[in-house]
Each structure stands twice: as structure tokens, then as C-alpha cells.
Amino acid sequence: MSTLDMTSTHSRPVPHPKRSLITRLHMGTGVVVGIIFAALAYYALKSSLLTYTDKVADPLTPHTDNIVLLGSMFAWSIGFLVGIGAFIGPWRWMIGKDLTDEEILYMAGDGQGIKRYFKYCTDHKVVGIQYLVGVMTLLGVGGTMAMMIRTNLARPGGHFVTATVYNSLVGLHGITMIIAMIIVATGPFGNYIMPIMIGAYDMAFPRLNALSWWVLFTAIPVLCSAWFLGGIPTGWTAYAPLSVQAGPGMNAFVATIIIFAVSTAVAGMNITTTVVAMRTKGMKWNRVPIFVIGSTISVALAIPAFPTFMLAMVQTGLDRTFNTGFFDANMGGSGWLYANLFWIMGHPEVYVILIPGVAALMEIVPVFVRKPLFSYNAAIMGFAGIAGLSVLVWAHHMYIAGWAPSLNGPFMVTTEMISIPTGLLFLVLIGTLWRGKPWMKLPMLSVFAFIWDFLIGGITGIYLSDVPADGYLHGSMYVTAHFHFTLMGAALTGAIGGLAYWYPKMTGRMLNERAGYISFWFVQIGFNVLFLGMFMAGAEGQPRRVMDYAAVFAHSNMISTIGAYGVGIGMIILLWAVIHSWTKGTIAPMNPWGAKTLEWTVPYPVPLTNFDELPVITSDPYGYGKGK
């Protein structure tokens, strides 16, 4: 078998396939070709539509404008992928000239140093780092927008931003954070760590792995373009027919979701296939680390869920461009159709976000209390139960909309039932902690934070699942506080715990612990102040998504804004810690936490194929307290 040099992966001579186009393409060529494609599409569509409208002596209508904009956005995405070399592999397959072994190795980025992060690199570790940087960027942008929203809401009558900008801020903050949360754990850790955890030498589809990242990358400038096109006035849910009637900025939202759904499908398929088909010898299903199980269930849930959101966006796009009537009652359409399609995806998506974060924390707890994971089977049943029930609860978002009132009861029951598998997750975490002596390092703090935050998020959700209570609370700040407690309190807290835990493996250095502690307390105290204040405002009756409010809500809003600044300061400190530690942190030992999973058996930098020889598994990954 192979004799990979384990210490000099990055210093080997670069394999250079002669006369191969692959060696000349990178992010820069992608951007150039993407812009050329977008410009060509813009002028071609505009001139052809103008020619058409000239015939009928009519200027461009909003619909034709939308055709030009949407066409240009998709052309940018396709052009970028062409320019970075994403289609070379399929093209070469089609013409019967497969990529040579040297070309495949070149695409894996072997020996190319930092340049590989800007290429169509197929190494899963490179893709993991690309996702990590992407997530941090999205969180930074989305967080900045949140701070602007809270600044405006600090006092009644706030005019920090105009009403139009405020509306756009709410929508763009929402969709930016939702995208960031969906990839926050499965993106960086699912790509970098997970293949090593299961003893695989790579992902099942390395080229598609790179594709999933770069497709997502093309969506980021498209989403940002919404700012320059008048923003999105609909909130992240983009309810029709408001989204159909909205201005040109809405095209950016539609294109972003369609592009993102493609990325998600490809990533979900890749992760699921890798785990099902590439586990190393001896890694039976009951020996698979719980983070891998959680991530796989999450992405497998996304595979059937996200296409319905994509469909809703395709229909919105068609209504906006070609005058179809999916959501226009005058043309036989219905806004309820949108609501159904959106929430058929929308509620499973909550668990797509949540499960990997919880699974990361379950991975952490046994390591830091030196006890086996309490009831591994209960954890799997919890994840599977949540995933199964999550597709049967979507209409609880539509109690008040008046769609099928006779189904409110059944949907209330299924929604409340989901607290049972969720309770299993708490049981597993608390059972593992029970009578343990936790090693209170940075990753472990997130576990306790999660238990507190998600308990509040979960319990307040039960009130919202209840039809009569929802009648009062629906559309209020209470709902906003609830879903932030679940998404941020579980997924982001889990991801930060995961970052602190796997940071040494991903960067070769320890995360600055003091800065991490300071950040943790700022974020957690600020978070609780922020959203407990918001619960108060919501319970008192303050509606969400409004830029001004009655004086009676002034105190609770001021409390929330103060909390938001705490979160902001904490996140800036965390960002500083991540960047500073990456370059100047203490060099990490191979296994700083003494963990038993496979990723800690490989050195940093992790070799291209992860393992010199693929390992053979003979025991479960949480055999603490059972001897060596």
C-alpha cells in the first residue's frame, strides 16, 4: 500500500499535468468568466426584449426587467463555475477523455499551499476550511444587520435607518443567517472532520464536494446584489403574492435560494453517500460517532425537503418573469400554495439546522467527562424521531392563515409529539453528565449553554404549537425570541462548541482560551438578555418585523438592544480569537483532549489521504472508563 510522507504533505513538488487547462483556472478566472457571462446575458436579454417591446410600442415592463436580472444572475453563477473549471470533469467524461491521474491529484490541491483555497480543489479538508471562512463571513454580515435592526429598535420612534432599509435589513438578516445556520456545522466539520472520523480517505464525490462549496459561493454576491436593487421587503419567508409584487431586489432572493438548493442537494447526497459507503473496516453502524450520525440524518432530511422550497422559488420567479399565476388568485393561483410548499421545507429545515449542532455537543460531552455517551441508541432514536416527525408539522405555521382549520388539531398533536424525541436528546446529554466530573474546557461550556438555551427554546415552542395560545402569540416578538433560542441557542452554540473542540485539528493550533471564555460569557449573557427581553415584548403584544412600536414596549426593547450589543462584542472577540490563534496560537498536540475518535489519530497537517493505512475499528468511540 501507500507510503505517504505524513509530515510533508504541503511541501512535496506540485504535480503539474502538462498542457492541462485545470492548472490555469482559479477563483479569479471564475469571477472574470462569471462577469462576462452575466454581462452577455444582460445585454442579450435586454436587447431581445427591447426589440420585442418596440414592436408593441411599450417600454420594458417590470416582468421583462425581472427576466433580464434573473437571467444575468444565473448566468453569473454558471459562468463562474465554467471559469473555475467545475465542468471540466463532466465534459471530459462525455468526450471519452477521462481526467488523468496527475490531473486528479492536481485538483486535490496536493503541494499547492494556500493557492488551493482559491481553486476548484477537491480535498475535503480544503472544502471544510472554505466553508468555515464562508460561514464566518455570513455570520459577520448577518450579525451586522442584526445590530442595525436592534439599534433602530432601541427606542420608540427610532430612525437609525429608513423604513425601506429596515424592511430589507429584516429580510436579508433572516435569509443570510438561515443559510449560515444550515451550513454552520455540516459545512466546516462535516467536510473536514467527518470523513476522517469514519476512517475514509476522502469524500465519496470529491469533485461534487468542491462543486457544493463553489455553487454556494456564487450565491453570496447574488444575495448581496439585493441591496443595490432596492432590497427585499418580504422578510426571509418571502410570502407570495408580496414576493411576486416586490421590486427588483426580490430577484436576488429568488436566484439565491435556487442556487443554494442545488448546493444543498449536492452536499447532502455527498455526505450521505460517504457515510453509508465509505466507513472503514469494523465501523458498524453502532460504532459510528454520534456527530456523523447526526450530520447524516440532517443532510438526508435536507435532500427531500429543500427541493420544495426551490420549487416555491421557481414558481415565484415564473410569476415575476413570465406572468404565470401560481400565487395570483385572479389567475387561479393561491398564496396558500406558497405557504404549504415553503413550510413543507421550512419546518424540517429547523431540524436540519439544529441536529448537527446537538450532535457536535454529544461528541464533546463524553470526551470531557470521560464517560461513555449515555444511551447512544436513545440519541439515534431522538434524531430519527425528530427527522421523521418534522415532515408532519409544517401547517402549525399556518394556524392563523386560515388554511384547513380542521387540520389544526392534528398538526398541534404532531408538533407537540416532537418534544418527545427532543427530550431524548436532553436525556442523553444530562445522562452523560450525571455524576461526572467535567473537564471545564472551552468546548464544554457550550454544552451547558445549550442545555439552558434550548430548554427555553423548546418549552416556549410548546406554547406556539398550541392553537389557542398561538392565536395570541403568532406574529409577535415572542415568536422571534423563540426561534432564536432554538436556532442560535442550539445550532450556533453547538457549532461554537464544535469549533473550539476541532479547531486544533483544523488549524494545528489551540484556540485562545482566555479570549474564548470572555467571548462565551459576553455572547451567552447578551443572548439571554436580548431574547428574554424580546419574550417580554412579545408577550405584551409587540408585533415582529415593525420598525417602530408603542412606548409601552420601550423598556423591553432597550433591554434587548443592550443584550444584542453584548452578543456583538462577544462575537467580535471570538472572531479575533479565531484569526489570531490561527497564526499565533499555541501549537496543538495531535490529541489535545485525549479523545478516542479517529480524527485525533492523524497529525496536522492532515495528509492528503488522511491515513497512511486505513484503520480497522474494533470498539465503540466512547469507551471511556473501560480500560485502554
Next chain:
Amino acid sequence: MSHDTEFHVHHDSDAAVGRRERLGVRLLIVADGAFLFGMIFSYFYLRNLNAGGNWLPKGVKHYSATSAWLVAIPFVIAAITHRAGLRSKQARNLTSVVTLLALLVGGFIQWDQLAHMPFLLKDDGGVVSFNGAYASNWALIAGSGIFHYFLSAFIALGILIRNRTTNLPEELDLWRQRTAQSWFTWCAIAAILTGITLSII
């Protein structure tokens, strides 16, 4: 070739890689199936709702059920001929030509139907809109049919070229053709399902 290259590129057997690729494609089919489910849901939801009697307004022409099945037949032929090619190595060159031709013909028919939709409405300003929810749903389903035809034709063309090319990994290629069979079969099933859907006007 260096030892490293050998390890990175040829780690697993062709059969292992082939099985993995087939699983991946089947998972993508699940995603595509969810999209199809959404389209069929939209069709019947709006049909049953018939908001303002505008599912199919009076006097608006529609495509016949036959036209929907006319688009489905080439997919069925492509799936059958590709399967026949998998069973007989001698016939593979011929079947891959027939598969590609069937897909091109089907794609052309679908495109032609899209180009001559009978239910478009043009106002005084020359703005075109779809007359009724049936028309909107029909166009969406036809558009997804075009996407299926385009992707399938790309795959069929690749198979046709590769069947005539020497020095390719034979076992892995055979696995990939089996994987393509999963896709072609799915496209045929999807076309039949949309055929049934569009027959209920």
C-alpha cells in the same frame, strides 16, 4: 505514476466506486422526486381550489392528454433501449444511438409544445401572461421535462461516445452505465407520473 497518485486515485475497486456512484445518483433522484412531488401537489391543489373559476377559464384551449403521453414515450424507449444495451455488449453501440435519438426526439417534441402553447394571453400592451392556473402548471411541468431531456441527452451522448472509445476502464464504465440506467428509469417514471397528472385536466 508515483506511489501517492496511485494511492489517491485508485484506492477502491471499480465495483466499490460504481456502487457508491449509483447510491449518490439515487439520492439525487430522491431530491428530484421531491421537486416532482411538489409540482404534482401544486397541480392538484390549484385544480381542486379552482380559485375564481380560473383553473381553466372558459374558452381557453388546453393540451390534450395525448400530448403529455407523447412526451413520456421517448423516455420509456430510452430507458428500455439503454437497459437492452446493458444486457448485450454486441448491441451496445446500436442501443446507445437509439437511446440518444429517442431523447433528442422527445426533447424536440417537448420544446415544440412549449413554443406553441395555446393558452397564452396577450394584452393591449403586448404583455404575455398565462391564462389560468392550469396553463402555469403545464408550463412548469414542461420546463422540468426539458431539463430532464437535456440532462439525459448529455448522459446518453457521453455513453455513445465512450462506447466507441478504447482504453477506458471497462468495469467502471459498465457501472456508470448501470448508474445511468437508474436515471433513465427515473425519468421514464417521472414522465409517466406527469403524463397521468396532465391527463386529469
